[in-house]
Every structure is written in structure tokens, then in C-alpha cells.
Amino acid sequence: MSSADAELLSRAAAGNELAFRALLGRHDATMRAVARRFSDARVEAADIVQEATLCAWQAARTFRGDSEVRTWLLGITLNVCRRSRRRRADEPAALDPLEGHHLVAAAEEPHPVTVDLHLRLRRALRGLATEDREVIVLRDMVGMSGAETAVALEISVAAMKSRLHRARLALKREVEGGEAARPAARADTFGCADVLEDLSLYMDGELGAEGAAAIDEHLRECDRCTRFGGDLARILTSLRESLLAGD
Numbered sequence: 001m002s003s004a005d006a007e008l009l010s011r012a013a014a015g016n017e018l019a020f021r022a023l024l025g026r027h028d029a030t031m032r033a034v035a036r037r038f039s040d041a042r043v044e045a046a047d048i049v050q051e052a053t054l055c056a057w058q059a060a061r062t063f064r065g066d067s068e069v070r071t072w073l074l075g076i077t078l079n080v081c082r083r084s085r086r087r088r089a090d091e092p093a094a095l096d097p098l099e100g101h102h103l104v105a106a107a108e109e110p111h112p113v114t115v116d117l118h119l120r121l122r123r124a125l126r127g128l129a130t131e132d133r134e135v136i137v138l139r140d141m142v143g144m145s146g147a148e149t150a151v152a153l154e155i156s157v158a159a160m161k162s163r164l165h166r167a168r169l170a171l172k173r174e175v176e177g178g179e180a181a182r183p184a185a186r187a188d189t190f191g192c193a194d195v196l197e198d199l200s201l202y203m204d205g206e207l208g209a210e211g212a213a214a215i216d217e218h219l220r221e222c223d224r225c226t227r228f229g230g231d232l233a234r235i236l237t238s239l240r241e242s243l244l245a246g247d
């Protein structure tokens with residue numbers, strides 16, 4: 001628990017607007033980054049952060065201290081995103097602003113393999129189901145712990161883990177779907193089905209000593225899983241790097 005955050009929030013709850021502004025200053029870049037991943041345009045992301053800010057100010061007194069302040073703020077941001085999505089549900093879908101950019105890049109660039117991984121990741125993220133995108137953004141981009149992510153999504157830790165695993169596989173599939181020029185590399189890029197989930201936990205450092213030893217042993221013998229782990233690690237590192245990069 002960040003005591004500075006908790007201190008600022010408790011002063012904000014007592015009506016201290018300056019403390020509230022200071023608190024936001026510590027987290028609004030992350031709130032904006034989360035909002036951007038769930039909206040069609042920068043303008044809408046700004047609206048979402050503004051609405052989330054207002055909600056947080058009004059709800060400051062209800063914070064119970066059973067999660068990190070950051071988790072609480074991002075949970076509020078996520079709820080505003082969901083409300084906004086529901087409002088938009090009947091409207092015609094907006095054109096993905098990345099679509100045009102990608103087409104231009106693809107036309108000018110004969111080797112899609114060199115298209116920036118960040119760009120491919122952003123496109124792949126947009127191709128995921130909302131549930132999958134939420135868990136990836138919070139856990140793998142924002143870098144929340146497994147427990148924090150579960151709190152923000154209002155699901156159990158076990159449900160979070162299995163959703164995260166499914167989402168990472170879907171993301172990897174989406175990223176590779178964009179690598180049209182690598183048919184050879186695309187074949188068989190997933191590891192052994194029976195160890196994939198443990199491998200994911202292993203990479204998060206959430207597998208017990210016994211399980212980790214079993215994975216170590218498997219990796220010594222299995223090139224396919226070693227390659228899969230390497231690919232996934234590269235994707236997760238890029239996700240973290242791309243969080244605050246402008247869209």
C-alpha cells in the first residue's frame with residue numbers, strides 16, 4: 001500500500017481539493033492509458049478520465065483501504081469505460097483510427113515482419129474480446145499484481161488467472177495473424193497444451209517451487225515451449241513499454 005497515496009486520498013475525502021489534484025497527478029497518465037485502450041479516440045479517452053476523476057472525487061469518502069489507491073482509481077476508470085461502451089452499443093462502430101495507418105504501412109513496406117511490434121500489439125489488443133483486453137491491460141500493461149487485477153475486475157484470483165491465460169494466448173494468436181509474411185514461423189508457435197497454463201504462471205513467478213522445477217525440466221527438453229515462452233516474454237515486455245506511448 002502506497003502510504004503517500006492513502007494519505008492524499010484521506011485528505012481528499014475530507015474535502016482537500018489540492019490533495020486530490022496531487023493524487024491524480026500521480027496516476028492520471030495510467031488512467032489515460034487505460035482509457036485509451038478502451039475507447040475509439042483520444043477525445044473520448046479524455047472524457048473518460050474526466051468522468052472517472054469526478055466519480056473518484058465524489059467517492060473518496062467511501063474508500064475503505066482494502067486495495068491500493070491505484071487499483072481503486074483504475075477500477076473506477078474501467079467502470080466509466082464500460083458505461084461508455086454500453087451507451088455506444090447502439091451507435092454505428094467508429095472506424096479504427098489505426099486501420100488507415102496500418103494499410104499505408106503495409107502498402108509501403110514489402111516486409112510486414114519489420115512493422116513495429118508496438119503497432120501490431122495495439123491492433124491485436126483491439127481484436128481481443130473486451131474481457132480479455134481488460135485483464136491484459138491491467139495485469140500485463142499497467143503491471144498490477146494478480147490480486148490487484150482480480151479486485152479491479154471484481155472476479156476471484158483463480159478466475160483472473162484463467163482469464164489472463166486465455167487472453168495471452170488470444171493476443172499471441174492475434175499478433176501472429178498480423179505477420180502474414182511468416183507462414184513458416186507461424187506454424188506450431190504454441191507450446192505443449194498440457195504445460196501452457198503453468199508456463200504462463202511460471203513467467204509471472206506465481207508457480208510454486210515444485211511446479212517451477214517441473215517447468216525448468218520441461219524447457220530443457222522442449223524447444224517448442226522454450227520458443228513459445230520467449231515469444232510471449234517479448235510480447236509482454238512490449239506491452240509494458242507501449243502503455244504510455246502515444247496512440
Ligand SMILES: [Zn+2]
Pocket residue numbers: 191192195218222223224225226
Ligand atoms: Zn513443450
